[in-house]
Amino acid sequence: QVQLVQSGAEVKKPGASVKVSCKASGYSFTGYYINWVRQAPGQGLEWMGWINPHSGSTVFAQSFQGRVAVTRDTSTATVYLEVSRLTSDDTGVYYCARRGERAAIDFWGQGTLVTVSS
């Protein structure tokens, strides 16, 4: 079965960077894009961007461009999200999620809580 397993919770200071991992299993890793979606505490869902695991190409929402990087390791079927220059506004749960038919997000990781606090 399709599974996306994310790394554990992180606590970071303002100005630092965080790297979250997402390990895929149960399907052809290079056949499906992976999205990253953020959810601030008590708020809705915000799409950050996606990566094509086959080519490594990425697309980001404008609000994250220049501060976010997404990479992949095809040997381990793992995608990584790195967010730099963290502020308290970056506190939230970060989800990796597979892009399915018609670009719907069909399977989600369990989420990784990132807390930015001095």
Place this chain on the structure above:
Amino acid sequence: DIQMTQSPSSLSASVGDRVTITCRASQTFYNYLNWYQQKPGKAPKLLIYSASSLHIGVPSRFSGSGSGTDFTLTISSLQPEDFATYYCQQSYSTPLTFGGGTKVEIK
């Protein structure tokens, strides 16, 4: 960017009720419209994709309809496990965008 507006933002309903949630897009697009359910502390789950196609394992009491700029999610007979927050999302163009959510609470 395509803006997605859901209504209502919250509703109270009883088990067995028929519930309808609407989603309006700021511009027209083909049926690249999806619906998700999220329970507290959990990741969202895909319910409906392409406006009206049921995702694997989703009960048939959930249905979606609409086209152009106006879309609807219907729960034909609300069950206890359906109390959650529901989001619409367009996957027609990047950035992908979500509606603000509709919280379905127990009356």
